[in-house]
Amino acid sequence: MRLQYASNVRIVEMPCSGTIDHRVILHAFEDGADGVFVAGCMEGDCHFLKGNIRGKKRVNHVKQILDEIGFGGERVEFFNLSAAQGQRFAEIVKEMTERIMKLGPNPIKAVRGHTSCGGMSPTSTDGKEGGIA
């Protein structure tokens, strides 16, 4: 297909969108990502039955948290598409990149300072989370 999509998208693979954790998304923003989208399978097509539904709920919760703290929940989104929809993936990347371009860079990227110290780090797995860095 040789589809083109924005080169600044970093793909983080996960075994299922249902494994997405609030912390993975929040840490992506702390590490400077301008936006994050989670790509899950089409609803009704989940191999684990409800993984994508749960992933979507979790992403929506992260949106609420980001709105609450003034960061903006619109920087994170959940999309449903199948592994065979390369064309749709490229469209989503374009759509999300345009949205983030309008919002501007991550507002905390330029702020130098402390991050976390101690505690558990998020476990990176492989799957379909796309971070626009």
Add this chain to the structure above:
Amino acid sequence: MIIAQQKPVKDIAAMISDCNKVLFVGCAGCVTVCLAGGEKETEILASSLRIMRKLEHKPIETVTFTATRQCDPEYIVALDNMVQEVDAIVSLACGVGVQYLAERFKDKWVVPALDTKFIGGATEHGVWEEKCGLCGDCVLHLTGGICPIIRCSKSILNGPCGGSQYGKCEISKDVDCAWQLIYDRMTALGKLDKLMEIQPPKDWTKSRDGGPRRAVREDVMIG
């Protein structure tokens, strides 16, 4: 278990607005089960506050730890070294855990991240309901295993009031009348006659009478 819910992040941020390094302490007991203050929620709150403070150009350093239980002194001893360099401690435990931390770390600013709601259990994923009124003198053997103290809006002990209609309480169509539930269950058990037995007045001295309550088991005390 104790059911708690997290306070708004902005309220927690306001409590530690003058602090530069903060310890967030989760609890692996009840609040982990009700998804309010476990390891995951502790990390999410710490991350949220780091982002929030960066937005305000006042970055904060965080340390996170989840104690097996905050309501047992032996499990908060592990915090002794961690608290030395922090300006404040945010506890994601119920009100008991917050008080244990405040008592042990007397020179530290200890604040609650949760509102402790009630004693109850899950009815489905993500839904918890109050089930026990902590009256100190359980009557469940008389009421078919349904607590009239907390599940009846008026805590009535002698049957439904006039506000019971079609099995629902007058305060809301979503609230069952506890006495209807009790009547139905006792009927199903064939023990309706037990409800007709005259009961002495309930002993409320075992409830909130006389200040904070205390339970002692001398046989397990050490020393």
